[in-house]
Structure formats: C-alpha cells, structure tokens
Amino acid sequence: MKGNNGKVFLVGAGPGDPELLTLKAVRALGQTDVVMIDDLVDRRVLEFAPAARVIEVGKRGGCKSTSQDFIERLIVRLASRGKIVARIKGGDPFVFGRGGEEALTLARAGIECEVIPGITAGIGVPAALGIPVTHRGLARGVTFVTAHSRDGTGPDWAAFARVDTTLVIYMGMQHVAEITAALEAAGMPAATPAAVIQNGTMEQQRHVIATLSTLADAARRAALGSPALIVIGKVVGLAHPAQRAAAQRRIA
Amino acid sequence: MKGNNGKVFLVGAGPGDPELLTLKAVRALGQTDVVMIDDLVDRRVLEFAPAARVIEVGKRGGCKSTSQDFIERLIVRLASRGKIVARIKGGDPFVFGRGGEEALTLARAGIECEVIPGITAGIGVPAALGIPVTHRGLARGVTFVTAHSRDGTGPDWAAFARVDTTLVIYMGMQHVAEITAALEAAGMPAATPAAVIQNGTMEQQRHVIATLSTLADAARRAALGSPALIVIGKVVGLAHPAQRAAAQRRIA
Numbered sequence: 001m002k003g004n005n006g007k008v009f010l011v012g013a014g015p016g017d018p019e020l021l022t023l024k025a026v027r028a029l030g031q032t033d034v035v036m037i038d039d040l041v042d043r044r045v046l047e048f049a050p051a052a053r054v055i056e057v058g059k060r061g062g063c064k065s066t067s068q069d070f071i072e073r074l075i076v077r078l079a080s081r082g083k084i085v086a087r088i089k090g091g092d093p094f095v096f097g098r099g100g101e102e103a104l105t106l107a108r109a110g111i112e113c114e115v116i117p118g119i120t121a122g123i124g125v126p127a128a129l130g131i132p133v134t135h136r137g138l139a140r141g142v143t144f145v146t147a148h149s150r151d152g153t154g155p156d157w158a159a160f161a162r163v164d165t166t167l168v169i170y171m172g173m174q175h176v177a178e179i180t181a182a183l184e185a186a187g188m189p190a191a192t193p194a195a196v197i198q199n200g201t202m203e204q205q206r207h208v209i210a211t212l213s214t215l216a217d218a219a220r221r222a223a224l225g226s227p228a229l230i231v232i233g234k235v236v237g238l239a240h241p242a243q244r245a246a247a248q249r250r251i252a
Numbered sequence: 253m254k255g256n257n258g259k260v261f262l263v264g265a266g267p268g269d270p271e272l273l274t275l276k277a278v279r280a281l282g283q284t285d286v287v288m289i290d291d292l293v294d295r296r297v298l299e300f301a302p303a304a305r306v307i308e309v310g311k312r313g314g315c316k317s318t319s320q321d322f323i324e325r326l327i328v329r330l331a332s333r334g335k336i337v338a339r340i341k342g343g344d345p346f347v348f349g350r351g352g353e354e355a356l357t358l359a360r361a362g363i364e365c366e367v368i369p370g371i372t373a374g375i376g377v378p379a380a381l382g383i384p385v386t387h388r389g390l391a392r393g394v395t396f397v398t399a400h401s402r403d404g405t406g407p408d409w410a411a412f413a414r415v416d417t418t419l420v421i422y423m424g425m426q427h428v429a430e431i432t433a434a435l436e437a438a439g440m441p442a443a444t445p446a447a448v449i450q451n452g453t454m455e456q457q458r459h460v461i462a463t464l465s466t467l468a469d470a471a472r473r474a475a476l477g478s479p480a481l482i483v484i485g486k487v488v489g490l491a492h493p494a495q496r497a498a499a500q501r502r503i504a
Binding site for chain 2: 017026027092094101104117119124130135140141
C-alpha cells in the first residue's frame with residue numbers, strides 16, 4: 001500500500017499575518033495537489049499553492065464546523081490515492097491544533113506525514129503589542145492553556161497562580177470572568193496586568209489592556225469576541241505606549 | 253533626533269533549520285544595512301542579506317560571549333546613524349531571547365523597532381520528533397521555563413508538577429539530574445516520559461527518550477550537551493517509532 005500513497009504536510013500558518021508563513025511552508029504548498037484550509041487562516045496563503053484544489057474545512061470555536069473525524073477520513077482518503085495534501089492550520093499544528101490526532105491517524109494508515117511548525121498565537125500575538133512573554137525579572141517563563149479540556153473541566157487555576165509564568169489562554173473568550181475570578185481567588189494579585197487581543201497580527205486586530213480584576217469588564221465594554229487570546233502577567237505592562245493608548249480609547 | 257534614525261528588526265530565526273525562517277524575516281533581511289547574528293543561528297540565513305555588513309555577537313549559554321550591554325549599545329549606535337539593522341536570534345526574540353531588553357532600550361533611545369517572531373525551539377524541536385506538546389487528553393497545555401532565573405533561584409518545581417502541562421525546559425543541560433529529582437520529589441510519577449533533544453531540527457540533531465527517573469542518566473550516557481531542550485510529559489510517548497529507535501541505539 002505504501003508505494004501508492006501520497007504525503008501529507010501538516011502546516012502551521014502562524015497567527016494571522018500571511019507573512020508569518022515559513023519558507024518551508026511555502027515550499028510544501030508549491031508541491032501540493034490539494035490544500036485543506038481552516039476557516040481562520042488568511043486566504044492569501046493559497047497564492048503559494050496555485051495548482052492545488054482547495055477544500056475548506058471550517059473549524060471555528062463554538063460554531064458549526066466540519067467534524068474532526070470527517071477531516072481525518074478525508075485526508076487519509078486523498079493521500080491514499082497518491083495525492084500530496086497540505087493541511088493548513090492557524091498558528092502551530094501541534095499547539096491546540098488537533099495536529100497530534102491527525103499525525104497519529106496518518107501513521108496508523110501508513111501515510112507519510114511531515115509537520116511544518118508555525119508561529120503560535122501565544123507568542124506572535126503578544127509580540128505584536130510589544131509584549132515579551134518571558135521577560136527576565138517579570139516572568140520565569142510562559143504557559144499556554146485552553147480554558148477547558150476534553151473532559152469539560154477547567155484547569156487547576158490555583159496551581160497556575162503559583163507557577164509565576166506568564167499565562168496565555170487560548171479559546172477562552174466564553175470564560176474571561178470565570179478565569180480571572182478563579183485566579184484572583186487563588187491569590188493572584190488583582191492588579192496583575194492582563195490583556196485580551198482579538199484577531200492578533202491582522203489588520204482588524206483589536207485589544208484591551210487592563211488588570212486581572214478589570215479584564216472581563218474591559219473586554220465586554222470593547223465588545224471583543226473570538227478568535228482572541230487572553231494574556232495575564234506582569235509582562236503585559238511592557239506593551240507599547242501606542243498600543244496602551246489605543247486600548248484606552250476602545251473602552252472609553 | 254528621530255528623523256535621522258534608522259530602524260531595527262528583532263528577528264527570530266527559528267530553532268535551527270534555516271527553512272523555518274518566515275517570509276517577513278526574509279523581507280526584513282533584504283532591506284538591512286547591518287546584520288547582528290548570534291552564535292547559534294545557521295549562517296545560511298545570511299544569504300537573504302547579501303548587501304549587509306555582518307557582525308557576529310557570540311552569545312552562548314555558559315561560555316565567553318559578547319555582553320548584553322555591549323550588544324545593546326552597538327545596536328543603538330548603528331541605528332542612530334541611520335542604519336537599518338537586523339538583530340537575528342535563534343528561536344523567537346521574545347522567548348528567553350533578551351529581545352524584551354533590546355526593545356525597551358531602543359524605545360528609550362527613540363529608535364523604531366519591529367519584532368519579527370520566530371518558531372520557538374519549545375514547539376519546533378519536539379515537533380521534529382513527532383511530539384505534539386499540547387495533545388488533548390495527555391496535557392492541558394505547555395509551559396516553557398529556564399532552569400534558573402536572573403536571581404539564581406530555580407523555579408518552584410512542586411507547583412509545576414501540579415499544573416498538568418507539558419514541561420519544556422530551555423538551557424537546562426547543566427541541571428538535568430537536579431530538575432528531574434525535584435519534579436519526582438514533588439510527586440510527578442517516575443515513569444513520566446521525558447526527552448533531551450540537542451541541536452533540534454538541524455542535521456546534527458541527537459536525542460534520548462527516557463522517563464523522568466532515567467533521563468539524566470540517559471542524557472549522560474549519550475553524551476548530550478548544550479544547546480538542548482528538556483521535554484517532560486505524557487506527550488513524549490507520542491514520539492515517532494523511528495525516533496524512539498534512534499534514541500535506543502544512542503544509549504545502548
């Protein structure tokens with residue numbers, strides 16, 4: 001079976017700006033017969049795959065979307081017919097991208113799979129505001145989590161409050177008030193700088209900069225929604241003055 | 253003063269493989285008069301800056317290296333003479349890259365600075381072994397830390413043991429035994445899968461895959477050294493079978 005198989009590239013497109021694609025991703029796209037692209041990925045990346053058939057596989061937190069099972073069956077079917085397939089995801093395929101599941105499914109089917117990393121939103125989006133997520137003296141490091149895991153439970157926020165890393169929460173917009181309240185209850189200071197950034201690195205980027213205790217209200221007043229990232233920690237205090245001013249105007 | 257100033261790009265070159273450079277980084281390099289490049293960055297990236305003067309600013313954990321102060325003074329001097337400067341760092345400039353310090357120094361000097369994110373080693377290097385750092389059901393997320401912070405103290409490993417994220421430790425090769433012992437003492441199971449990966453994503457990549465209790469010995473027997481990454485968590489168990497076999501041969 002292996003002889004007739006194609007190949008799958010699991011490609012990270014980065015946080016939004018199409019220029020954050022890597023050279024390796026561009027080279028892979030140029031070789032592909034089929035591109036399977038997520039909703040949140042900028043369509044300009046398709047310019048690098050001019051000969052490819054494009055399949056839209058809408059996946060969007062909370063909304064109606066193509067099921068993961070269906071996507072995986074489709075990738076296997078295409079690759080086992082000899083196609084070179086690029087599966088493009090926002091951010092990095094192995095950071096909250098379900099790329100691990102897809103890689104395992106392909107391995108079980110005996111199909112070659114190459115993972116091409118992308119800039120994850122948790123690093124690239126704060127950087128767009130001037131926020132260095134691991135700044136020495138302000139953070140020991142950085143933690144990326146989602147608000148809820150597969151079993152529906154939330155993280156042990158008390159443990160996160162103790163860890164002294166910048167906390168970056170993906171897909172958390174439904175839970176800003178709950179998360180910030182839990183961290184405050186766990187002993188994180190109410191004045192800890194915190195931000196919500198929607199559509200980071202894209203033209204339509206919008207954000208608020210507040211504190212742990214005021215973040216939920218600020219995000220609500222600015223009418224921010226998904227896709228967005230929550231960033232909590234002293235490093236948020238290093239955001240560019242211009243970005244702080246823009247955030248102020250937004251919630252005034 | 254502002255009128256005569258040049259501009260500085262703080263560019264992340266990614267974990268090693270020069271193809272992991274972004275399109276934005278390539279565009280910036282093409283505009284630069286001067287490139288300041290770290291020791292650990294592959295020299296092939298200089299092909300994208302054919303007209304630039306190249307300044308080597310050796311920075312390497314533990315060894316004799318150009319001081320951070322000197323580097324910052326040099327960047328400011330060049331940019332304030334109107335030069336377009338690209339400061340290239342391994343990985344991402346804002347993840348343990350001292351990019352935050354450089355950005356603040358430039359802001360104080362009134363010099364324009366643009367940060368161009370790169371693939372951080374903590375994501376790209378495990379991916380090269382097939383390890384998805386946030387795989388659902390195996391990890392709630394991922395934490396990046398260094399073994400020691402500016403004040404010389406180590407992290408609160410007991411808190412990290414409770415957090416249930418994949419733990420990725422940068423610049424920790426001097427402390428593998430100490431870190432793994434502390435995590436085990438804090439209640440992390442001795443059988444937790446763990447890896448050390450040296451020169452990840454480069455031709456000379458070498459690694460071991462072991463458990464929390466056997467990692468330090470395995471890394472020593474395989475004679476692994478810096479630059480390397482330590483990855484601890486159930487997700488390490490998803491490394492490609494071929495990578496597992498290579499690791500076995502290395503410590504046999």
